[in-house]
Amino acid sequence: MASAREPLLAAHGVVKRFGHVQALSGADFTAHAGEVVALIGDNGAGKSTLVNVLSGVLTPDEGEVRLDGVPIRFTGPMDAQRHGVETVYQDLSLAPDLDAAANLYLGRELVRGGFLGRLGVLDRPTMRREAVAAFGELGVELKDVTAPVTTLSGGQRQSVAVARAVAFANKVIFMDEPTAALGVVQRARVLETVRRVADRGICVVLISHNMPEVLSVADRVEVLRLGRRVASFTAADTTIEELVGAMTGSLDEPAHNGNHAPVGTTEAEDGR
Amino acid sequence: MSANSQDIKPTAKAPDAPESDGGRFAVPPWLRRAAGVSELWTFVILVALVAFFTIAAPGKFFTTYDITQIAVNASIYLVLGVGMTFVIITAGIDLSIGSVLVLAAVSAGEYNVHHGGPTAGWGTVVVCVVIALAVGTGWGALQGAVVATGKVPPLIVTLGGLGAALGIAELATGGQDPAGAAATHLQNSLGFGKLLGIPWMVILAAVVTALFGAVLGATRFGSHTLAIGSNPTAVRRAGIPVGRHLIKVYGLMGLLAGLGAVMWLASYGTTSIAGHSTDNLKVITAVVLGGTSLFGGRGSVLGTVIGVFIPAVLTTGLIVIGVQQYWQDVAVGVVLVVAVYIDQMRRKTRERA
Ligand SMILES: Nc1ncnc2c1ncn2[C@@H]1O[C@H](COP(=O)(O)OP(=O)(O)OP(=O)(O)O)[C@@H](O)[C@H]1O
Ligand SMILES: [Mg+2]
Numbered sequence: 055m056a057s058a059r060e061p062l063l064a065a066h067g068v069v070k071r072f073g074h075v076q077a078l079s080g081a082d083f084t085a086h087a088g089e090v091v092a093l094i095g096d097n098g099a100g101k102s103t104l105v106n107v108l109s110g111v112l113t114p115d116e117g118e119v120r121l122d123g124v125p126i127r128f129t130g131p132m133d134a135q136r137h138g139v140e141t142v143y144q145d146l147s148l149a150p151d152l153d154a155a156a157n158l159y160l161g162r163e164l165v166r167g168g169f170l171g172r173l174g175v176l177d178r179p180t181m182r183r184e185a186v187a188a189f190g191e192l193g194v195e196l197k198d199v200t201a202p203v204t205t206l207s208g209g210q211r212q213s214v215a216v217a218r219a220v221a222f223a224n225k226v227i228f229m230d231e232p233t234a235a236l237g238v239v240q241r242a243r244v245l246e247t248v249r250r251v252a253d254r255g256i257c258v259v260l261i262s263h264n265m266p267e268v269l270s271v272a273d274r275v276e277v278l279r280l281g282r283r284v285a286s287f288t289a290a291d292t293t294i295e296e297l298v299g300a301m302t303g304s305l306d307e308p309a310h311n312g313n314h315a316p317v318g319t320t321e322a323e324d325g326r
Numbered sequence: 327m328s329a330n331s332q333d334i335k336p337t338a339k340a341p342d343a344p345e346s347d348g349g350r351f352a353v354p355p356w357l358r359r360a361a362g363v364s365e366l367w368t369f370v371i372l373v374a375l376v377a378f379f380t381i382a383a384p385g386k387f388f389t390t391y392d393i394t395q396i397a398v399n400a401s402i403y404l405v406l407g408v409g410m411t412f413v414i415i416t417a418g419i420d421l422s423i424g425s426v427l428v429l430a431a432v433s434a435g436e437y438n439v440h441h442g443g444p445t446a447g448w449g450t451v452v453v454c455v456v457i458a459l460a461v462g463t464g465w466g467a468l469q470g471a472v473v474a475t476g477k478v479p480p481l482i483v484t485l486g487g488l489g490a491a492l493g494i495a496e497l498a499t500g501g502q503d504p505a506g507a508a509a510t511h512l513q514n515s516l517g518f519g520k521l522l523g524i525p526w527m528v529i530l531a532a533v534v535t536a537l538f539g540a541v542l543g544a545t546r547f548g549s550h551t552l553a554i555g556s557n558p559t560a561v562r563r564a565g566i567p568v569g570r571h572l573i574k575v576y577g578l579m580g581l582l583a584g585l586g587a588v589m590w591l592a593s594y595g596t597t598s599i600a601g602h603s604t605d606n607l608k609v610i611t612a613v614v615l616g617g618t619s620l621f622g623g624r625g626s627v628l629g630t631v632i633g634v635f636i637p638a639v640l641t642t643g644l645i646v647i648g649v650q651q652y653w654q655d656v657a658v659g660v661v662l663v664v665a666v667y668i669d670q671m672r673r674k675t676r677e678r679a
Contacts (some may be wrong), residue, residue, distance in 0.1 A: 132565035147563050149556035151623035156549055161564030163546045174546040 061124045062087045068117035077103040079281040088255045092268040095278035107142045138225035146215040150204035155185035162247030209240025226257045245271045265294045327481040367658035368632045379643035386647045400638040401531035402499040406609045408538045409582035417555040417622025418480035424605030430587035431597040432495040433505030434458040443506030459584040466580015474569035517592035539627035555622025583627045
């Protein structure tokens with residue numbers, strides 16, 4: 055990874071309070087185009103809150119978020135989506151009674167040309183065709199894109215949610231525990247998909263509690279503890295023990311942005 | 327007409343339901359779907375009923391007179407049912423429709439009384455129609471706005487609306503149906519008129535049904551309606567303004583209740599203030615019989631058409647074969663409970679996946 059490269063997405067000193075609970079207390083985050091960044095941390099470390107801040111769901115109380123080096127403050131998830139930032143929610147956020155194509159295009163439906171289009175008449179053939187193409191690109195085979203997603207298997211549903219994000223994201227995709235509910239085979243497929251998406255130059259930020267999974271798919275790992283980033287590793291150069299140590303704080307000294315933090319990712323601008 | 331792949335649902339026992347991507351039975355998709363279309367079953371019931379009455383009372387039931395009469399009687403419920411289909415698909419309910427119909431009829435009727443009464447001209451008729459539609463739409467949209475806040479469940483909002491709308495109508499009229507509420511012009515045209523032997527009431531109901539069937543099945547509006555009933559959180563995250571959509575849906579219900587008021591005035595010439603207290607139950611029954619899920623997310627206008635005709639055919643049929651028509655209420659009640667039971671089971675099986 056080129057060290058001089060401007061991060062695609064960066065957060066500095068983000069603070070977020072819920073009443074008297076401080077979920078984030080000066081958290082930093084860095085992610086580059088084309089990489090898979092795993093965001094790990096113990097329960098309550100602030101991972102979901104950080105992702106919500108970065109994806110426009112929450113506004114930070116303090117701190118700065120930069121996209122492509124430009125300070126930005128999303129007014130909501132839609133605003134983030136307009137900037138090419140998509141989220142795959144943990145609950146997938148699909149409409150179970152609608153088919154895969156309709157879910158893929160939910161809120162961004164394609165309409166017919168001309169007068170019918172102005173009446174809001176949907177262009178289902180095109181949406182279905184594009185949906186098949188989108189799933190094909192992810193290596194997902196859906197027998198029937200016209201079947202309601204509720205009839206699909208867990209993995210297929212997951213693919214629909216991922217395909218939805220992939221189809222519209224051109225910068226960043228956040229995935230909150232995308233494999234938590236999946237079996238071995240489907241988990242492997244989703245991880246494959248994650249890799250493929252990153253190879254297209256999109257940054258994928260993955261929250262996960264599964265350390266072997268993190269090491270196998272991520273390029274880098276950022277560790278949150280008590281609302282702060284406490285370490286940043288290159289996945290290839292680290293071990294599960296090290297990750298767990300950083301998460302729990304037992305290896306505080308060495309892991310704390312110390313010798314394991316790779317040069318390319320922990321730049322001077324991180325400040326500590 | 328309104329049928330669309332969107333409306334096609336798999337059965338609970340769709341062979342591929344919860345298992346992994348791999349093994350599936352070789353049941354052709356069209357067969358799986360056909361068996362899963364809930365309208366299909368209600369349609370079978372409807373056909374069976376018609377066949378039964380035709381055989382039980384040869385030459386008496388299946389006459390053009392009966393068919394026309396059934397269709398005319400059903401046309402107002404059909405118009406109301408179309409609106410209710412949209413409302414129920416959003417996982418909502420509207421108990422107020424009978425009262426809104428009365429309020430719209432009274433508003434139009436009072437105007438008519440003071441602008442010519444029975445002999446009022448076409449200008450007055452047009453104004454009356456506009457008043458009825460506007461009152462209905464306004465009332466519906468208002469209820470929708472309260473529902474959209476998410477603070478009061480639709481059941482309560484529209485239960486309140488039921489009482490309030492009827493109360494206002496009674497205040498305005500002193501509780502008496504005003505004499506001369508409908509112009510003869512209106513009654514002779516929409517009320518009793520025919521085009522090529524088909525009553526205008528039926529044509530109007532058919533046009534409304536086809537139009538909104540297409541809206542539900544083929545447009546963005548329809549798709550969002552289904553999505554909201556299916557998973558409102560997902561819809562909100564997708565940037566669709568859920569509240570505004572709900573206002574439109576309840577406004578549409580109100581508009582169609584206003585149209586129902588016009589049709590009522592045209593056919594019966596009076597506002598029938600006391601005669602609409604069970605409209606809501608009849609219409610909700612029809613919609614649910616037609617396969618629309620009370621839990622939202624699924625339903626079709628075509629199903630509602632069938633659901634409206636089942637009670638209508640039953641009533642006429644029982645009269646023709648000389649059975650007390652009150653059996654109709656018993657039969658519909660039982661079928662309704664069974665229909666919801668099946669829907670409930672289906673949903674359970676689905677969610678397990
Ligand atoms: N909406 C909220 N209101 C109040 N407190 C909140 C809210 N969201 C998060 N918190 C608190 O902020 C802290 C961080 O929560 P967060 O959900 O970000 O943790 P997490 O790292 O995602 O944990 P997990 O691994 O369990 O998902 C927790 O103490 C949590 O209770
Ligand atoms: Mg979390």
